[in-house]
Amino acid sequence: MELEQIKGIGPKTLNILGRLGINNTYDLLTYYPFRYNFIKRSDINTLGQNEQIIIDGTVETNAVVLYLKNHKDKMTFKLNTNNMLLNVVIFNRGFLKNKIIIGTKMTVIGKYDKKNNVVVCSELKFSLLGNMIKIEPIYHVTTGINSLQINHLINLVDVNIVDYVPRYLSLKYGFKDKDVCIREIHNPHNYEMLKQAVNRLKYEELFVFMTKINYLKTKKIQEGLTRKVEREKIEQFIDKLPFRLTTDQLKCVEEIYDDLTSNRRMNRLLQGDVGSGKTIVAFIALYINYLAGYQGALMAPTEILAKQHYRNISNLFPNVRVGLLTGKLKVKEKKEIYNGLEDGSINIVIGTHALISEGVKYKNLGLVITDEQHRFGVNQRSNLKNKAVMPDVLYMSATPIPRTYAITLFGDMDISSIKTKPVGRKEVITYLKKEQDITAVLSMMLEQLKKGHQIYVIAPLIEESDKIELENVTKLRDKMNLAFGRYFTVGMMHGKLSNQEKEEVMMKFKNNEINILISTTVIEVGVDVPNATMMVVFDSYRFGLSALHQLRGRVGRNDLQSYFIMISNTEAERLNILTKTSDGFSISEADFKLRGSGDMFGTRQSGDMQFKLANLRKDYDLVVKAKDDSLQFLKNYGIEYKYIYDDIVKDLNCLD
């Protein structure tokens, strides 16, 4: 059935529907209401002038129809409701005249003109609603069409719809037929039935999505490079490290080794808190890849971090040729690196975005690692992958991904986690203080300063304007100067500074020429000032828990006791989570539950995962069900049902 075949859809309506993104009957049928009006049966005595009315009654006088110009008509009759007579008016329903006769029981819905005791009706129902409420679907509309009209058109659609939920699962969950559920969503009988219908349709969306992802995951198994690397060589290397790897680190190395040496292509996320020791694991991955004769690339989010990695890895592998490629290189230096990568003489390259710029060609890139993967957009990441036929990929992230996201958004990835930190690290002591406690905070600060330690002070997060941001930082600096300025130096870091100015400020802080650094959150990732033992965050309630946890990671970088102080007069319950745990995993989980995904993962969630009804966070239980069911389904029936999946995976190349 085509849209044009629906009665009442001409070129004009077609155009209007197009504006709503409705281009075929399926679009129309699945143009779901975005909310409902729950209309209770009215108590006529409490209604005000022109309020919505929905009321049962018995027809007291036969309907009279007045025929107007342009085929319009006006019908009137009296309705007895609880022994009170109402005058009812309705336009253009003259054809119902013969059904509205004395004694007919019915429900009228419309506006109540109290002054004249008239109901101007929008709808008549020839069954009593009784105590039930009417559930009215509300759709997103545009000029030229209203909710009622959309609903009317939808009810005229007559097409066969494919049900992607396998029969045995429908039976298991007691689902009604898909088309029944779609009808219910547009014309709810009651709340319970509506809920069941929505639930079933959400499940289907999630089931299809999870099946696509899991299907892709199995498909990938054959595609990887197979390397032959002697285990002993890696063990020897690990033995020579100045520290023992933690159990979690060893487990991650093992998982990566398995990926790299088996024929399955690695697509792995390595996650762990700041300081948990991801870098050495990544370096070992590069080493395994190198031993097998392939080139490796490690991409860092900033120049400073790239240089830091470069120095470390060059020290670890004196016999391997390592290159550094950043945007700041001179043309000649760049050329040299380009040549080395193309002819294969450079084995490992560390860099920033420059690694994925146009001119870079690799001889045999086998492994790509990105540090702090959430800082790269999807496109950049895939750009890097495209530099080789099918390199293995490892993403490092210090923002652990909540379980929900891990199994959905990154459902096509395997995950390695480092949950325990290397021994000997002191926990950062965390306090939540009120603004009126500022004196106590200042004296804690003084204590640290007197020991020769340094302090970060984070100014309130302001998104509205740079000007307010600057004012805030400046005000805070003046306050700190007032308190400590006689004996200590206060510095300022904010978004208005040029990169060079920022670097200068950072350098001074690093060299302890600045004792207190007032800053917005622009402090560079990975900047390491071990002598900073305290951070004070004003208006902490403005930050997500994960963001605060990340900020906290800047202190506690040596064996001195460090402190993290949040100042906030609200949201104590939420912020107190941070005083209780330093486990990034449970923090991100809590954050996610409280605030939703936010912009945690950039473009990936917005474009690639558009569910009409389902919501990953709110429908978490369904997500888990759908995931388990899809895995089982593919295992049992994958090949048999493959034709369905070829169809539905087509649009999923973005995940590949």
Ligand code: ADP
């Ligand atoms: P991140 O996970 O934030 O990348 P790093 O890899 O930078 O953490 O590790 C932080 C510090 O801990 C580094 O100086 C590193 O050398 C050290 N480190 C890593 N693993 C261990 C370990 N098992 N024992 C002791 N120190 C370690």
Ligand code: MG
């Ligand atoms: Mg790191």
